[in-house]
Amino acid sequence: MTENAQTIVEFRNVNFQIGAAKILDDLNLQIEQGETLILLGESGCGKTTTLKLINRLIEPTAGEVFVEGKSTMDWDAIKLRRKIGYVLQEAGLFPHFSVERNVALVPSLENWDEAKKRKRVLEMLELVGLSPQKFAKRFPHELSGGQRQRIGVARALAANPSILLLDEPFGALDPITRMNLQKEFAALVKNLSKTTIFVTHDLREAILLGTRIALMEKGRIILLETPENFVESSQPLARAYLETISAMAKQRDSATNNTN
Ligand SMILES: Nc1ncnc2c1ncn2[C@@H]1O[C@H](COP(=O)(O)OP(=O)(O)OP(=O)(O)O)[C@@H](O)[C@H]1O
Ligand SMILES: [Mg+2]
Numbered sequence: 001m002t003e004n005a006q007t008i009v010e011f012r013n014v015n016f017q018i019g020a021a022k023i024l025d026d027l028n029l030q031i032e033q034g035e036t037l038i039l040l041g042e043s044g045c046g047k048t049t050t051l052k053l054i055n056r057l058i059e060p061t062a063g064e065v066f067v068e069g070k071s072t073m074d075w076d077a078i079k080l081r082r083k084i085g086y087v088l089q090e091a092g093l094f095p096h097f098s099v100e101r102n103v104a105l106v107p108s109l110e111n112w113d114e115a116k117k118r119k120r121v122l123e124m125l126e127l128v129g130l131s132p133q134k135f136a137k138r139f140p141h142e143l144s145g146g147q148r149q150r151i152g153v154a155r156a157l158a159a160n161p162s163i164l165l166l167d168e169p170f171g172a173l174d175p176i177t178r179m180n181l182q183k184e185f186a187a188l189v190k191n192l193s194k195t196t197i198f199v200t201h202d203l204r205e206a207i208l209l210g211t212r213i214a215l216m217e218k219g220r221i222i223l224l225e226t227p228e229n230f231v232e233s234s235q236p237l238a239r240a241y242l243e244t245i246s247a248m249a250k251q252r253d254s255a256t257n258n259t260n
Helices: 047-054 077-082 099-103 105-109 114-127 145-158 175-192 203-209 236-259
Strands: 007-018 021-032 036-041 062-067 084-087 163-167 195-200 212-217 220-225
Touching (some): 007 047, 021 047, 047 062, 047 163, 077 084, 099 105, 099 114, 099 145, 105 114, 145 163, 212 236, 220 236
Parallel strands (some): 036 212, 084 163, 163 195
Antiparallel strands (some): 007 021, 007 062, 212 220
């Protein structure tokens, strides 16, 4: 990060509570222009909740979230959401809309003309590796889980938003498609200099895509590091994640040795 980097998203002393349950506990975080900030952590630690505070699908019970310097409570919620691409954990497509209409959702709301919209849909489908001829007219129930996820990514990118929120966007994909999309995605984000907040359980994905990794536990950020420093960290939960990778390598080695 450069000294004059611009902060695009900021959490200042943010709490989120449901009844007596503290879901997020004093979250402080600054995300700079062009960053890919990874939220990494176990199921239930508060990753999705953190994303939803950025586009004001939920509102903090204390503290403030700023987007481009303005508190989300001062933003018009609709305007805020249109400038932020959001890939939901379960793709979140409209079941009664075709693939084409789903991808063109924000461009339609923004009244793009038909030709421009159509061109953009084709580009986005190509980008996520789904042939427009084959898929544009289908409905979400006619797709596999991984295809639905890819349409979710295409939809989030369609209106060229400056901020992207991605909630485990590649979770349902086979490893090869996943790797291809990760690579495409890394190049895309870098070239277009988007500010991205990306949720994953997968440390490899975090290391590949992140400029920084925020490790969360029970509604708190317990470590915030570049991938280079994360892999050297002595923080116990970070070590546990790193061991999942080395344990896999060891298992593979011993399996290979056993067959020799
Ligand atoms: N509407 C709700 N009512 C009560 N508890 C909720 C609600 N929404 C979320 N929670 C709780 O808040 C905590 C954080 O949820 P969140 O969805 O942010 O987790 P997550 O880190 O995204 O998990 P996962 O990796 O499983 O998607 C969880 O314990 C969840 O049960
Ligand atoms: Mg989640």
